[in-house]
Amino acid sequence: MDWDARVVRGREAARALAWTEAYDALGAADAERPLDTADLELLAEAADMLGQCDDAVALLRRAYTAHAEAGAVGRALRCGYWLCKALAWGGEFAQSGAWLARARRLAATEPGCAECAYLVLLEVELHFRAGEFTQMLEAVNRLPDAARPGTDPDLAAGTTMTRGLALVSNGAVAAGLAELDDAMMTVAEGGVSARCTGMIYCVVIGACQELQELRRAQEWSEALAEWCAAQPDFTGAYRGLCRVHRVALLQLGGAWPDAVREARLACAQLTAGYGEGAAGGAFYQLAELHRLRGEFTDAERAYRDTLHHGWDAQPGLALLWLARGRREEATAAIRRALAETMEPMRRARLLPAAVEILLADPADGPREAAPAADELRAIARDHGAVALHAMAGQAAGAVRLADGAAREALPPLREAGRLWRELDVPYEAARVGVLVGLACRALGDEGSAGLELDAARQVFERLGADPDVTRVRRLAPGPGGPPPSPLSPRELEVVRLIARGRSNHAIAAELVLSEKTVARHISNIFTKLEVTSRTAAAAYAFEHGLVERDASA
Incomplete structure (x- = not known):
């Protein structure tokens, strides 16, 4: 095959999202004779989508230099954007910062260039990583209108996504979610590059999960699954991060075997030298699945891997310690995590576990857990996500039940169960069912208690939640089970x-x-x-x- 035929074949393969074929064809052509800058960028994108970090970086450097020497400042800045992100994904943060500084110097030679906005996107990302949310919003306000005619599609979509993330991070949740949805619609309409599409999917789904916007996250995750299925060669870092988000949703939806498989793939993918900074999230999700299934030794190992990759292992590790009878260590860990966490939505991840762990103290449990349940209810009221209201009701009911107020516990528990079922989160719905059963038992309604406990047991057995199955069997009346207690x-x-x-x-x-x-x-x-x-x-x-x-x- 001659040089021109290889290039044509590579371009066609890239349009078909056949990244291996595109990488091989364009790479072979480039080895024979240097590609022009447009094809060089296409080869870099193929390398990026395949997780070939070093090649992607080398190709983007060449493309940046070629554009800069030709005076094509805008095109050079676009290459600089993806180059900085590729270096950061590879853990080369100093080099990423150096290239950002170089790109800023180039941008100063043509200050009216629309692609200067790419550098603002990188600046916003740095503020986000540092938790500097006010500065993040200030930088976003310098971005031009993303919908301006003629704007680079990647830049337009990235600007909308970044504006949404900044608004959400500064508490303007409704406005931020609207921007994130708009970015996803831009992706769905086509014209956005594959690597930009992967980035936007990851950011939007991750933000929805952080906000406990589970319906939105599930909807966009289904779209992501279809997009990934259309390009099986997509194995780059964004694919690994997308898998991490998908694992969390599969777990919530009760598809635990699929979640375990995806989690293991994400761990392998993100520890292959490209995207290792996100590997901790993959190991955490794997650890959570092991814990829920009663595979405590495997869970402990995965939590250690989580910490090794620089991620916080709480609240899952504290819950594991509680399950293994290390209540005092679990209590100390969850208290420490709460003391270090100020942002409300991040505290909302910790508070349900805090209630569960504190209630394990038979003497002081209800008194100490009540403030955590109250705070969770306040966060749910302020942010409004359905999952937050389910979490808050579950926590409030558990505290009231432990304090001997079974009758008062039932309304929030019933509502929490209804909300979890609406969200199709069977494990949490079954956990609420256990609490409802215990409340019914405390009120002398043993018939209803038995039905609630049996229904929960069946869900736990289907999911493979062995520790919960064992607990419910201990609680259930009848042969092999203890006599029911009428007391709270x-x-x-x-x-x-x-x-x-x-x-x-x-x-x-x-x-x-x-x-x-x-x-x-x-x-x-x-x-x-x-x-x-x-x-x-x-x-x-x-x-x-x-x-x-x-x-x-």
Whole structure:
């Protein structure tokens, strides 16, 4: 095949998203005779899409230099943008900064050039990484109108996406989501390069997940899956990062085997030397799946890999420690994580785990967990995402149930279960079902409790959530299960102390309650156990194993 035929073949393959063929054909032509700058950029994009970091960087340097020497400043700045991003993906942040400085000097020679906006996009990205959200928005306000006729499609889409991310980061969630949706529509209409399309998918889906906008994230994830399926050669860093986002959504949707497979692929892809900075996210998602499935040793190893790649392993690691009986370490870890985290949406990731871990303390759990549940409810009210309201209701119901207020726990739990089912998040819906069952049991409705627990068990068994299956089987009445307790977790604590001969004053001091609250709990205990004295309550508790079961838990 002659040189011209190879180039034509490479161009056609790139248009068909056949990246390996495009890379091979254009690479062979370039080895025989240097490509012109347009084809050199196309070869660099093919290398980028295949995860060939070093080649992509070398090709973009050549294209940048050729454009700059020819006086094509705008085209050089476009190459400089992708070059800086490729270097950053490869962990070469100093070199990326050096090329950004070089591009700024070139831009100063033609200040009216539209492509100068590419450098502003890089500046905004640096502010975002540093958590400088105010400066991020200030920089975005210097960007030109993305919809201006004749604007480079990649620049237009990238500008809209970046503006949306800046608005979201500064609390203007509704306006920011509208911009992100607009960027996705621009991608869907075509004309945007493949690497820009991958970048926008990753940023938009990631932002939606951060905001707990699960419906949006699921919708765009389905579109991403179709786009990726059309180009099986796409194995670059954005493909790996897209996989990380997809894993989280597959996990929420209950497709755990698919999620595990995608997580392992993402880990392998992002540790191949291109995009390793994002590998921690892949290992974290893999660790979460291992934890939920009861594969605790594998989970611990994956959390360590998460930390090795510079990512925070919380709240998952604290929940793993709790599952392994290391409650004090879990409590210290989640408290530390909350103390270090100020941004509300990031705190919203930690607060549900904080409630669960703090409630594991039989003495102080409800008192300490209540502020975390209240904060989560406030975040849900301010941001409005359905998943946030589900999380807040679940946390509030768990706290009320643990505090002996089963009747008051049921409304937020019922609402949380409804919202999780609407979002098609079966695992969380089943966890809420367990709490509903326990609340029904505390109110003496054992028939409903059994149905709720059985329904939750079936979901856990289908998902492969072995620790939850074991727990529900322990809770369920019947052969092999303990006799149901009519008492709430807090009432079990009170009756345990009654059985030890503690006075109301001593119980109040140990559980950090008022004596009036203790008296109310004791009155409820007498009613539920159908006894009239503390001695009879203690005898009933010992006889029916209530005290022993509570202590062993």
